[in-house]
Amino acid sequence: MEAWSRFLDTFFNWDVIERYFPAIMKGVGVTIEIAAAVVLTGTLLGLALAIVRAFRLLVLNAVIVIFVDMFRALPPLVLVLLVYFGLPNVGINLPSFVVLWLVLALVLAAFAEEIFWAGILSIPKGQWEAAHSTGLGFLGTLAYVVLPQAIRLTVPPLTNRTIAITKNTALGTVIGVGEILNQATTAQSFSGNATPLMMGAIAYVALFIPVVVLGRFLETRFAWRRI
Amino acid sequence: MEAIVQQFFNLAIMERALPLILSGLKETIVLCLIVIPLGLAGGLTFAIISLSRLRTVRWAAVAGIDFFRSIPPLVLLIFIYAGLPFAGLRPSPMVAVAIAFFLNTSSYYGEIYRAGIESVGQGQWDAAHSTGLKGYQTLAYVVLPQAVRNVLPDLVSNTVEVVKLTSIASVVALPELLYSADMARSVTFNSSPIVLAAAIYLVMLWPVVRLISRLERRIAA
Numbered sequence: 001m002e003a004w005s006r007f008l009d010t011f012f013n014w015d016v017i018e019r020y021f022p023a024i025m026k027g028v029g030v031t032i033e034i035a036a037a038v039v040l041t042g043t044l045l046g047l048a049l050a051i052v053r054a055f056r057l058l059v060l061n062a063v064i065v066i067f068v069d070m071f072r073a074l075p076p077l078v079l080v081l082l083v084y085f086g087l088p089n090v091g092i093n094l095p096s097f098v099v100l101w102l103v104l105a106l107v108l109a110a111f112a113e114e115i116f117w118a119g120i121l122s123i124p125k126g127q128w129e130a131a132h133s134t135g136l137g138f139l140g141t142l143a144y145v146v147l148p149q150a151i152r153l154t155v156p157p158l159t160n161r162t163i164a165i166t167k168n169t170a171l172g173t174v175i176g177v178g179e180i181l182n183q184a185t186t187a188q189s190f191s192g193n194a195t196p197l198m199m200g201a202i203a204y205v206a207l208f209i210p211v212v213v214l215g216r217f218l219e220t221r222f223a224w225r226r227i
Numbered sequence: 228m229e230a231i232v233q234q235f236f237n238l239a240i241m242e243r244a245l246p247l248i249l250s251g252l253k254e255t256i257v258l259c260l261i262v263i264p265l266g267l268a269g270g271l272t273f274a275i276i277s278l279s280r281l282r283t284v285r286w287a288a289v290a291g292i293d294f295f296r297s298i299p300p301l302v303l304l305i306f307i308y309a310g311l312p313f314a315g316l317r318p319s320p321m322v323a324v325a326i327a328f329f330l331n332t333s334s335y336y337g338e339i340y341r342a343g344i345e346s347v348g349q350g351q352w353d354a355a356h357s358t359g360l361k362g363y364q365t366l367a368y369v370v371l372p373q374a375v376r377n378v379l380p381d382l383v384s385n386t387v388e389v390v391k392l393t394s395i396a397s398v399v400a401l402p403e404l405l406y407s408a409d410m411a412r413s414v415t416f417n418s419s420p421i422v423l424a425a426a427i428y429l430v431m432l433w434p435v436v437r438l439i440s441r442l443e444r445r446i447a448a
Contacts, residue, residue, distance in 0.1 A: 010313045073387070073432035075394035078405055078425050086418035089234045118443060163296075164388070170299035174398060181302050185309065194313035197306050201298060208297035216293070 016195040020187040024199045027183035028207065034101055034179065035166045042105040043162065046112025053117055054142060064113065071110035076168050079103045084175045100172040108165045115158050119150030156219040163211050170204075180204060237419040244411035244420040251407025252427055258321075258393045258403055262328040263386060269329055270336025275366070277341055288337075295334035301395050303327045308399045320401040324393075332389050339381045343374030380442040387435050391428070404428070 053064050071079075084099045094102070123146045131141035173182040184200030277288035295303070304327040311318055318326065347370045355365035375382065397406035408424035 007314065011310070069433055069436050070429065073391075073429050073436045074425055075391035075405065075428060077394045077397070078408075078421065078428060081405070081409060081412075082418060082421045082425060085412060086235060086421070089416075089418065090230045114440065167297075167299040170301040171395070173301070181299070181305065184302075185305060188309060194310040197310045201302055201306055204299060204302055205294065205297050209293060212293050212297045 010194050011198045013193050013195040016187075016191050016193045017199060020183075020191065020196050020199065023183045023187055024180060024196065024203055027178060027180035027200070028203050030097070030177065031169050031179040031207065034097060034104075034169050034172065034177070037101050038104040038108055038166060038169070039162055041101075042108025042165070043112050043158070045105065045109035047116050049109065049113040050116035050120060051142065051147075053113070054120055054146075055138075068110045068113050071107050072114065076103060076107050076165075077171050077174065079107070080171055080175060096175040097172065097177045099175060100169065100177050104165055104168055107168075108162065111161045111165065112158060115154045115161065116150065119154040120146055122153055123149055152222060155222045156215070159215045159218050163208065163215055166211075167204075167208065233417075235418050235422050237417055240411075240415050240417050240419045241423045244408070244415070244423060247407045247411055248404065248420060248423055248427070251402060251404040251424070254402055254407075255390075255393055255404040258324065258396060258401070259390055261321075261325055262332060262393065263389055265325065265329045266332030266336050266389060269333025270338075270340055273333055273337030274340035274344060277337070278344065278366075292334045292337050292341075295330050296338065298331075300327060300331040300392055301398060303331055304395060304399060320396065320399045323399055324396045324401055328389070328392070332385070332392075335385050335388075336382070339378050339385060340374065342381070343378035344370060346377045347373045380439055383435065383442065384439045387432055387439070390432060394428075 049064050049068070053061055080099060080103050083094070083103055084096060087094060087099075120142075127145055127149070128141055131145040136144065169177075169179055170181045172179045173185060176182065180200050180203050184196045184203075187196035187199075188194060273288055273292055277285055277292070279285050279288070304323060307318060307327050308320065308323040311323075351369055351373065352365055355369040356362075360368065393403060394405040396403050397409060400406065402410075404424050404427060405421075408420040411420035412418055
């Protein structure tokens with residue numbers, strides 16, 4: 001019985017919960033803000049890059065492929081540290097949350113481009129030809145015929161990837177962005193109690209469980225069967 | 228331009244940091260050799276449990292998978308590394324990383340195996356049973372080989388994610404590639420060591436990323 005009460009005291013201490021609840025909620029706000037900014041700019045940039053790639057201009061496509069491959073192969077934390085500590089020394093000072101947003105948006109854009117591009121490629125050539133024969137130009141075909149079908153196919157893989165990248169907002173704690181994890185570790189060291197860490201973990205689960213379940217639902221709804 | 232080269236591509240500094248970074252690379256490889264097999268095995272266990280005939284067991288497996296997929300791995304790692312000491316357990320950085328990665332990557336691998344197993348038709352199970360194979364034999368000899376082939380690109384791409392993820396071990400002072408590079412950066416006040424580490428990650432992972440794009444296209448076509 002004593003062990004149980006010590007466990008409660010360490011991980012679910014009511015006083016600590018009351019004291020640090022506002023801080024954790026502030027962190028939740030920051031996490032949501034950055035996540036929203038990343039999702040919006042990242043997917044749009046990815047879509048834009050995929051559309052540019054559809055023009056099949058050799059040099060431009062090489063640049064896009066190199067960008068996409070690099071940002072898919074590099075760990076986001078490496079990029080965060082590189083940008084955060086590197087840029088000030090060449091005279092560019094960005095606030096830490098801008099660094100986090102920039103890096104995660106670029107990473108998401110890289111993955112999104114690849115997914116949108118796979119979607120565009122999956123539309124049979126006949127669709128392009130049929131659209132051309134009705135008098136639609138390149139952009140018209142892309143906008144009215146190809147993309148509406150392609151984007152439907154991209155929903156499940158894109159959702160899962162977006163969730164994974166959005167969770168990387170926690171990396172912000174390393175450069176001092178005041179998101180959930182940062183608030184939780186600060187509160188933990190001030191209170192000398194593990195409760196804030198538990199609160200942080202619960203906050204993340206509360207934020208992301210609905211999205212993960214939604215992703216699962218979309219996967220069956222838009223079933224992207226590759227076999 | 229000169230400043231950029233000095234700050235990011237300083238060869239003299241890279242050369243000085245190289246021994247430290249190579250020892251970090253060794254640690255990263257050891258880490259991968261521990262966490263990837265653990266994750267693959269744990270994921271398979273999750274997936275097999277989620278096939279159970281009992282609905283509660285099935286739901287528990289799926290709930291577990293979703294729970295650990297919704298916690299950022301860094302949060303899990305810090306919870307284990309900084310939280311467990313309060314409960315009287317003091318995991319070393321390596322043990323903390325192994326536990327956190329086991330929970331996180333098993334749930335991702337588990338979800339992939341599950342999708343793979345579901346992609347194999349019921350007829351395969353029935354046919355295998357009719358030849359006298361038992362349940363676990365059917366799974367091992369008939370269903371899993373096909374399932375793994377169907378989700379191979381996802382398995383490979385998740386493994387790339389796991390390798391990239393080992394970089395968060397630097398946060399709990401495990402001296403892997405990124406940690407060593409960041410040490411060198413803080414001593415030299417120069418970002419070239421991190422560029423060098425990034426280059427090493429690229430050399431390791433770029434070919435695999437290319438391969439994934441190929442695999443995905445071949446299967447989509």
